[in-house]
Amino acid sequence: MVIEEEKFRGKIQAIQDTMYVLGGKWKLPIILSIFGGNKRFNEISKSIPNITNRVLSKELKHLEENLLIKRTVIDDYPVRIEYTVTAYCFGIEKVVKQMESWGKKHREKLGLK
Amino acid sequence: MVIEEEKFRGKIQAIQDTMYVLGGKWKLPIILSIFGGNKRFNEISKSIPNITNRVLSKELKHLEENLLIKRTVIDDYPVRIEYTVTAYCFGIEKVVKQMESWGKKHREKLGLK
DNA sequence: GATACTTGTATCCTAAAGGATACTTATTCT
């Protein structure tokens, strides 16, 4: 029973960790946008409906701290910034796929447009 | 390009829907607890570290509204309440597995205990 | 010289999530 308990606590922790890193309304949409080829701040901003500059800025930092994206300063005139996904980021692919797939099914289940 | 755009918006929506239903710190741990055999309010409460009654109560309602769990009144003396997962709830299995698996890897990556 | 664009930051605010503690109503146990 103690072993079972420990396993269960481990599961809870793993899920809460994932939620901390990828949870919320914007983190995954931002990653998808960058993954889809958007590199510049304003490109990303325009590609995601209703996101504000402030939120985008904060979330980009969070994602960089968690090693999922990389911020590169291109020292051209004018200086540009490029965001790209890291190799490590590819590890979330299955999570994202499953979430996308379940979200679609759930929307149909509820009969929303 | 317009088609691509629409696909992308659809992905964002699906992920945001999933986050709405399953996101946050407690919803999945609660489902796991019930799935693991805990049926009664206090059983569930004790099985999840640090959750409060108030939060558990609110989350149970949210999960019931979203068709993932069922609340049954057992009309015995004394009246008992039993929570169980629905058949529909089994559909989230893959999402949860992936989140659990990624969370474990990420914790190792960051070198936390 | 005035205006616009880029990548944000600053300020202020509202809403949602989460937490601490106490209490209730009814039964059953000692």
Added chain:
DNA sequence: AGAATAAGTATCCTTTAGGATACAAGTATC
């Protein structure tokens, strides 16, 4: 009678998430 258990609810509070709007520093364009 007094204490314990069950399944929450009530109140109040703090923290985090998210949003609106304005602005800044530098270069480029008209």
